[in-house]
Amino acid sequence: MSRMLIRGALIVGAIAVAACGRSDIDDSGSAQPAEASLASVLERNPGHARLEAMIESTGLTEALAATGPYTLFAPPDDALATAGGDADMTDDALKAQAAQLLRAHIVPGALTRADIAAAVDRAGGEGAKMRTMADAVLTFTRDGERLVVRGPDGPAVALSGDEALARNGVIQPVSGLLLAPSTAPGAG
Template sequence: MRRTLAATAALSLALVVSACGSDSDTDAGASTPATSSAAPTSASPSASESAAASADIVDTAVAAGGFTTLATALEAAGLVETLKGEGPYTVFAPTDEAFTALPDGTLDDLLADPQGALTDVLTYHVVPGKVMAADVATMDGQEVETVNGEKLTIGVDGDTVTLTDTSGGEVTVTQTDIEATNGVIHVIDGVLVPKG
């Protein structure tokens, strides 16, 4: 599973880079879209989040609070060790409230199928590479491929960044650039659901 996810991540990264048409490299050696000085929906991380930059994505999310359901789901799907790996990864992290807003029974159904539907949904929230808020400032209308293999469409309207999933659902990025040792977390107000 871990090798498959890593191979998928590498392939997805190549597709993201070619789709975005960028040759720039990040600190970690992964390519990302052209950057801009604007940082849509950027929020300054709190002192605890800044200190968490010395932790991996999973530990950073747990320390930030508000991601208990996500942490439980990652553990159930066996993805904790993967997201503690080298990366870099960009994770769009739904809050506990976002999971609560799912239709009744949806979360229970996902948790009942950890290696199937749950893994599909969780890997749909991960993009290979470290993509900071400034990277998406000029990406309005562009698609990025997730580790899941499905695409997300980015919407940029002033300081508001949205992600539209292949099911037609739209979520808003509410906080950005929570850095971790192996990538970055952006907080979203909904759960992304792949069509497939």
């Protein structure tokens, strides 16, 4: 009986040690330490430099380094470039508008692709609805095998690339903005 207890303790100990060294894979295929925050993981992901600069300029870096959890739907740099038109979305004068745009791309909770797919499957034809930090509703549906998300007045964009896991949430790359260009801050 004592050998079974010792063997069980060794197995539990091995699992605990393995969990401490856990790492996840980011978009570039690099291992990410599980203790990295969303802000830290975003810094290491290519194609999101403009997003990272906007997060920094609006003061949301601290929020994305905090406990969370959050899911950040990360548009690519070229989509963010068109959102501001000729305006620099990191300019102090546009800080409030940029923060509102960013909050429209963040939902509370850590949502993996599997979580989103399961919610879409449960919701059926109307799609799964999730509220953003900007108090807007995102609707998730399928287009064939692709998961698609639409903001309240925005175009349908696909979840693209690989998700990146962090200790306080998930970064889900998307193919564009979740707001229509006419309603994005700095546009028009």
